[in-house]
Amino acid sequence: MASREGAIARAGAYFDEGTFKEDLARLVAFETESQNPDQKPELRRYLDEAMLPWLTELGFTCRIFDNPDPRGGPLLVGERIEDPAFETVLTYGHGDVIRAQSDQWRAGLAPFTVVEEGDRLYGRGTADNKGQHLINIAALAHVLAERGSLGFNVKVLIEMSEETGSAGLAAFCAAERELLSADVLIASDGPRLQPDTPTMFMGSRGGVNFDLIVNFREGAHHSGNWGGLLADPATVLAHAIASIVDARGQIQIPEWRPTSLTPDIRAALRDLPILSEEGSGPRIDEDWGEEELSPAERVFGWNSFAVLAMKSGVPEAPVNAISGWAKAHCQLRYVVGTDTDDILPALRRHLDAHGFQMVEITPADRVFFRATRLDPSDPWVTFVATSLEESAGKAPHILPNLAGSLPNDTFSEILGLPTVWVPHSYRGCSQHAPNEHVVKATCREALSLMAGLFWDIGARKPA
Numbered sequence: 281m282a283s284r285e286g287a288i289a290r291a292g293a294y295f296d297e298g299t300f301k302e303d304l305a306r307l308v309a310f311e312t313e314s315q316n317p318d319q320k321p322e323l324r325r326y327l328d329e330a331m332l333p334w335l336t337e338l339g340f341t342c343r344i345f346d347n348p349d350p351r352g353g354p355l356l357v358g359e360r361i362e363d364p365a366f367e368t369v370l371t372y373g374h375g376d377v378i379r380a381q382s383d384q385w386r387a388g389l390a391p392f393t394v395v396e397e398g399d400r401l402y403g404r405g406t407a408d409n410k411g412q413h414l415i416n417i418a419a420l421a422h423v424l425a426e427r428g429s430l431g432f433n434v435k436v437l438i439e440m441s442e443e444t445g446s447a448g449l450a451a452f453c454a455a456e457r458e459l460l461s462a463d464v465l466i467a468s469d470g471p472r473l474q475p476d477t478p479t480m481f482m483g484s485r486g487g488v489n490f491d492l493i494v495n496f497r498e499g500a501h502h503s504g505n506w507g508g509l510l511a512d513p514a515t516v517l518a519h520a521i522a523s524i525v526d527a528r529g530q531i532q533i534p535e536w537r538p539t540s541l542t543p544d545i546r547a548a549l550r551d552l553p554i555l556s557e558e559g560s561g562p563r564i565d566e567d568w569g570e571e572e573l574s575p576a577e578r579v580f581g582w583n584s585f586a587v588l589a590m591k592s593g594v595p596e597a598p599v600n601a602i603s604g605w606a607k608a609h610c611q612l613r614y615v616v617g618t619d620t621d622d623i624l625p626a627l628r629r630h631l632d633a634h635g636f637q638m639v640e641i642t643p644a645d646r647v648f649f650r651a652t653r654l655d656p657s658d659p660w661v662t663f664v665a666t667s668l669e670e671s672a673g674k675a676p677h678i679l680p681n682l683a684g685s686l687p688n689d690t691f692s693e694i695l696g697l698p699t700v701w702v703p704h705s706y707r708g709c710s711q712h713a714p715n716e717h718v719v720k721a722t723c724r725e726a727l728s729l730m731a732g733l734f735w736d737i738g739a740r741k742p743a
Contacts (some may be wrong), residue, residue: 282427284735288671290422291727300418300723301401305394306330307375307410308403314353314376314443323353323440326375331356331438338421340436348455349448353440357459361433368433369737370462370697373413373469374442377405384714391716402717407705411718412468413438415704419730423738431738435462439687445646446687453694464660465691465699466733468726470684473553473677475706475722478668478729482661482700483681484688485580485613487648488623489588492517492608493640500593500601513606514592520636521608524627525585529568535626540617540653541573541581545680548656549576552677579683583614609644615681616653650689652699653681660698663740664733668702671732672725702729 294300310326313319324344332342340358347353353376361368380391389395391404405411417436424430437460441447453460472479494513501510525531554564554575569578578584592606593599612623619626624641631639654661656678668676682701691697704726710716 284732284739287423287426287731287735288728290426291419291731292724294418294422295720295724295727300414300727301394301396303414303418304401304406304411305403307414308394308405309392310375311380311392312376312405312440313379314441315379320353323376326440327354327356327438331358331375334417335436338417338424340434345452345456347441347448348451351441351444352446352448355440355449355452356436356438357456358436359434359459360430362429362431363433366432367464367737367740368435368462370435370437370460370465370467370691370695371413371416372437372439372465372467372691373416374409374439374446375405375413376440376443377408377410378443378712380404381714386715389715396720399720400717401720401723402715404716406718407471407709407716408711409442409469411723412704415723415726416468416730419727419734422727422731423734427735427738429738430734435460442687445648446690449687450690450694453690457695460695462695462697465695465697466664466702467699468702468704468730469686470682470701470703471705471707471709471711472703472722473679473707475719476725477674478672478676478725479679479703480661480664480668480676480700481679481682481703482654482656482658482698483616483652483692484649484686485583485615485681485683486618486620486651486689487611487613487685488620489609489611489644489646489648490624490627491640491642491644492520492610493605493642494520494607494638495605495640496638497604500599500603503600503602506602510602512602514603516636517590517592517606517608517639520631520634520639521587521610523630523634523636528571529585530570531583531585533626533630535619535622536583536585536612536614538581538583538615538617540615541577544656545581546577548678548680549574549580552576552580552679554579580679580681581615583612583618586611586613613683613685614651616651618651620650649685649687650693651681652688652692654692654698654700656680658698660700663736664700664702667733667736668729671729702726702733
């Protein structure tokens with residue numbers, strides 16, 4: 281007799297017998313660095329040789345599309361339509377990875393080879409995002425094998441440009457609304473709050489990157505001959521930045537302070553664990569950020585400004601000369617309740633009002649995703665949370681939105697879907713860094729969670 285327990289047992293055996301590791305190694309071996317133009321053929325090869333045959337074997341009808349934006353890689357859409365009257369789930373993943381950073385991985389590791397050490401599996405893409413969409417597609421396969429059918433329809437979208445800002449994804453989804461129509465998006469990316477507890481989030485913070493530039497003159501001039509006579513661009517830029525946030529990082533631009541930290545959102549964030557687990561990352565600075573907010577509210581319910589890089593002169597070989605220029609690459613991470621279109625205009629008004637008309641603002645080439653958030657009381661949130669709790673034996677952590685950024689606005693705004701994300705990694709996974717990895721115990725549990733969830737969707741009675 282087919283059962284939920286049977287589907288979960290299949291998922292566990294898939295991991296225990298080593299097949300998950302083998303499949304992960306096969307996916308990681310594709311050197312799909314979307315930030316490296318030389319690897320563009322690998323983006324198509326991942327879809328042709330890894331995704332398409334597997335999904336076809338599972339009964340999906342698949343098509344690979346050229347990206348409408350020449351900057352972006354190809355996209356794959358697979359459909360398994362069991363009955364037009366059934367509910368339809370859209371799931372998503374990205375097969376591209378950031379640059380390998382091969383020379384920075386520690387001895388014994390290599391980015392495109394999965395290496396097992398203790399409770400970890402190392403390799404570029406293990407956490408972001410090959411391991412995560414592997415878990416979800418494998419879970420679908422286990423439910424299909426147990427039940428003989430899914431009991432719902434599934435559409436799979438795999439893109440190959442997420443690490444360069446998902447160029448073309450929004451345009452593709454707008455053009456293919458009918459093909460991608462569904463009742464809900466259930467996908468996986470990002471980290472859990474803790475490796476041993478399931479996490480859900482229903483949106484993400486947005487992001488805007490920009491350069492602040494002070495360019496006073498050509499060349500540098502001897503600090504002995506000209507010190508006290510020439511304005512120092514680095515000092516001017518430092519004061520401009522200091523007007524944006526105070527000494528503990530609190531935002532001083534009124535338009536950058538969101539309006540969406542409501543009592544309901546504060547209640548949802550109450551008691552969530554924020555401090556890093558032992559050995560999984562730096563310990564947070566309790567005296568940084570908005571003073572009246574809790575750590576969870578600062579990272580999931582508020583905006584944050586950061587200087588990601590800053591330069592004046594030649595730091596690696598300084599000389600006694602006053603530089604002619606200074607530059608800082610900055611970022612605002614923002615939540616729903618921030619006027620996206622007014623972020624940079626508000627910055628311009630603020631700098632001008634504080635006497636920094638000489639500071640240029642140049643938007644970054646990369647376009648980040650807009651902030652999104654599904655109401656935590658949405659029926660799909662409740663349904664997924666109940667399923668995860670049944671499988672895990674504990675309640676999941678539920679976030680209104682991820683602290684990072686994802687192309688969720690494409691799914692929530694263009695396709696009009698409720699969006700629920702169930703991440704399978706953790707915050708200390710070294711995502712976007714050398715030594716990227718996943719935790720084996722988390723992956724095994726995630727396979728069981730998703731098998732249980734997909735089983736429950738096939739068994740549920742839509743309202």
